[in-house]
Amino acid sequence: MPASTVLVIPAYCESGRVGDVVRAVHRQITLGQIPAIDILVVDDGSPDSTAMEAAAAGARVVRHPFNLGYGSALHSGYCVAKRTGYQRVLQMDADGQHDPAMLGRLIQALDEGADIALGSRYLAADAPQSSLSRRVGTRLFSWIASRWIGTRITDPTSGFQGLSERALASVVNDGFPEDYPDADVLVQHHRGGLVVREVSVIMHERIGGLSMHRGARIAYYGYKMLLTLMMMPIRRATPLRTADSVARIS
């Protein structure tokens, strides 16, 4: 019988890392640290051997024909989950920043009734240091998200999350942001009546590869996030008025 939970790992150019991440999750399952879950790697059009390594490590792999962005990779993962009939989705990054041992905490938060379990690196006593611009951005958007949602959000950019079936039904829609799904998605969940809960997790430094949040992209990220948040109450839900053109089975 297939597991009811799937772990989505969006990956772009993560050869040399993604295989280890998949194996590390398998190890946690074998050790009985976390319940049996299926692993789905969404290769976002990597020119390297990311997809092959993920498949060799035993993951189910979906490949984008070309690079579509982190948000789209996640979205494809959600859509596969929905089409396959999974009840819950966990998500983690492919670069080794997220510790698979922490997946249990996300699952527990979902068990306790959270719709979105958000793994935060800043709740721990020894929170990692990041660059100034990153810190300013995180502060600003955590403040906005916290005020809006009404509960303290410390790490809105975290890609280490767990989603309930209700949350999954909402994220498969076309309006899901294609590049940086962060504070805006959390606020959207809250507006949809879903329960967002932060869970303390330990995150490691990335082993290699490139962060999405670097250089001029940080400025664009800030602009985009502010605009999206400002538009949130008055914006049309999806670009083409069709709710789920990817997840729909037709």
Next chain:
Amino acid sequence: MIALMRDVALLRDLEPMHERQQIVAIAGAIAIVLLVFELVRRRKLREEYSWVWIATAVAIFVLAVNQNLLITLTGWIGAASSASTLFFGAIIFLMGLAVQFSIRLSRLTHRQRTLAQRLALLEEELVDVRKQSRGERTSSAAQKSNSEEVGVRREVS
């Protein structure tokens, strides 16, 4: 109303375009029409987009030929000369076109993204289905050869 505006414009001593400016504007308008028709003939430009250009060319042509209208318009927007009214119109038109293209581009980007995602999902499902059917084929082939063997044995016995 137009007559009034023209009078106001004339009071400001607005001069009509020089003959040479007029000729250049008319020639430009005709050139645009010819170019657009040629592009449509070669199927490099869709009819869908051609009308905007034709409409612009017609507008330029009409304004260049009908100086009264141009002077009235110039008075209306408060431009210094008739020629700058034409240029101003051209800039507004180009901006409108650019916005229109941005909108279309956004829509196309969304569609292309959706298609790419669906393709990725279907491809994965196809590979899965193929694997399954191959598995079934080999297992049914195995069954067939088994039953044939049984038949042979029966004949022998």
